[in-house]
Amino acid sequence: MPHRPDQFTTLITVEQLQALRSAGAPLMVFDCSFDLMNPAAGEEQYHQAHIPGAVYAHLDTALSDQGIVEPDGTHHPHADAASGGRHPLPSREKFAMWLSRVGFANDMQAVVYDRQNANYCGRLWWMLKWAGHEAVAVLDGGWQAWQAAGGETAAGDEPAHFQSNFNLGAPLRRLVSTAEVQGALGSGRQTLVDARAPARFRGEVEPLDPVAGHIPGALNRPFAQNLDAQGRFKSPAQLKADFDALLQGRDPATVVHHCGSGVSAVPNLLAMEVAGFAPTGLYAGSWSEWCGDPARPVERG
Numbered sequence: 001m002p003h004r005p006d007q008f009t010t011l012i013t014v015e016q017l018q019a020l021r022s023a024g025a026p027l028m029v030f031d032c033s034f035d036l037m038n039p040a041a042g043e044e045q046y047h048q049a050h051i052p053g054a055v056y057a058h059l060d061t062a063l064s065d066q067g068i069v070e071p072d073g074t075h076h077p078h079a080d081a082a083s084g085g086r087h088p089l090p091s092r093e094k095f096a097m098w099l100s101r102v103g104f105a106n107d108m109q110a111v112v113y114d115r116q117n118a119n120y121c122g123r124l125w126w127m128l129k130w131a132g133h134e135a136v137a138v139l140d141g142g143w144q145a146w147q148a149a150g151g152e153t154a155a156g157d158e159p160a161h162f163q164s165n166f167n168l169g170a171p172l173r174r175l176v177s178t179a180e181v182q183g184a185l186g187s188g189r190q191t192l193v194d195a196r197a198p199a200r201f202r203g204e205v206e207p208l209d210p211v212a213g214h215i216p217g218a219l220n221r222p223f224a225q226n227l228d229a230q231g232r233f234k235s236p237a238q239l240k241a242d243f244d245a246l247l248q249g250r251d252p253a254t255v256v257h258h259c260g261s262g263v264s265a266v267p268n269l270l271a272m273e274v275a276g277f278a279p280t281g282l283y284a285g286s287w288s289e290w291c292g293d294p295a296r297p298v299e300r301g
Contacts, residue, residue, distance in 0.1 A: 008109060008137035010274050011233060014149040017051075017111055017139060026108045028161075029054040032063070032121035033114045033143065036208070045115055051146060052154040055102045055161070057112075059263065062098050063123050065090035082175060085289035086208065086261035087123075089175070092131055096166050099131070103161025106133065106169075113139035113146070117224055117231055122266030126282060132169020138270060141232040173269075176256050176281040178289055182296065185216060191250045192218035195259040195268050196287070203300035208260055211291035213298040215258070221246055223264045226271035239275035258283040258290075 008016065020027050031054040034042035039060055046056045060066055064087040067077035077088035090098075104110065110128055112121035118138055128136040139146065147153075184190040194214050199205045201220040203213035214220070225242065228234050234242070243252070255272065259265040262284035272280055290296055 007135040008111070009134055010137060010270060011140045012111055012137035013140055014145050014151060017146075018149075018151065020109060020111075026105070028102075028104050028108050028110055029139075030057045030110065030112045030121070030124055031055070031114065031143075032057045032059065032112055032124050033116065034059045034120040035116070042114075042120070047156055049153045049155055050143075051113070052152055053158060054113075054154075055104075055158065057124050059087065059120055059123065063090075063127060064088055065094065083262060083284035083289065084178070084292065085285040085287075087263055087284075087288075089127070089262070089284050092168050092171075095127055095131055096168050099166040100164050103164050104166055105164040106167055108135070110136035111139055112136065113142045115143040117227055118142060118233075118267050118270070119223065119264050122270055123263050125270065126173055126266045129173040129279075130171050130175060131166075132172060134172060141230060144231055173279055174281040176283040178283070178285050181215065181256065181258075181283050181290070185297070189254060190256050190281075191247065191252075191254045192283070193246070193255055193257050193265075193268055194218045194220050194287070195223040195257065195265045196220070197222050200260070203298075209288050209291055211294075211298060213291070213300040214287065215290055216297050216299040218258075218299070219246055221268055223259070223267040226267050233271060233274055236275050239271045240277075243272055243275055243277065252277045252280065256281040256283050258286040260286055261288045262286045 029051050031046045031050045033045045043056055065077045065081040080091040082089035082091055112124045114121040121138055125136050125138050192215055194201050201214050206212035226233055257265040257269045269280055
């Protein structure tokens, strides 16, 4: 479905966001700041300072289905979770309930940002597309760019929004399952792109998951390679050259992105769209789901 020319669907600049706010456009801004090693840190950062009116979107509770958590920290996602792994996707229906609860409506432009190089806000960008919502964009440069431009800030809690009724649409992005990834291994029908750091990809270190290594045949592109020194996405031409070099003639339409738990893969997926490629797939369960079954093959090096 073509998007309206006044919608932002990939990136939005600070100046463009300020113009939308000044014009009183139907808009909701989400702060997705997070720290995997300290899950309370992102919300603390939000309370210290955020874009006025922004809603905090917590990776573990709003953007994942953590299900039942055992005393040892193991979690069992609910039966209707849309993926496995460390950050299981909630069902589209549960996600729509959360959007309705925070007051997000189908006529709004969504703008998402974080303080961690778009590592976490990309998750909400992708989930809104998956929920059928086209008008969602990542704030290029994130919180740091907002601050550098002298954008106004607020602290503490925001007043609650009235509940809305967000209606799901047909998914605008493709969620890929473990069975699909496994079924296409070695077939030439899929090109796996892993966004983790090179040492994790090679299996030299593994700070988060029980097994080290990567899915056989995967290519490695750490997600931070999409950004320039200022934390903004590189130009479309540079990103296209980067991905052409990575793919080495493989069909971009076969690309399926993944990482450790389906979160930091999204900046690669977004960067391909900024570069002009058609939308690609996301294996949201990622390495954490893949390595949960010892029967699945693992590659190192």
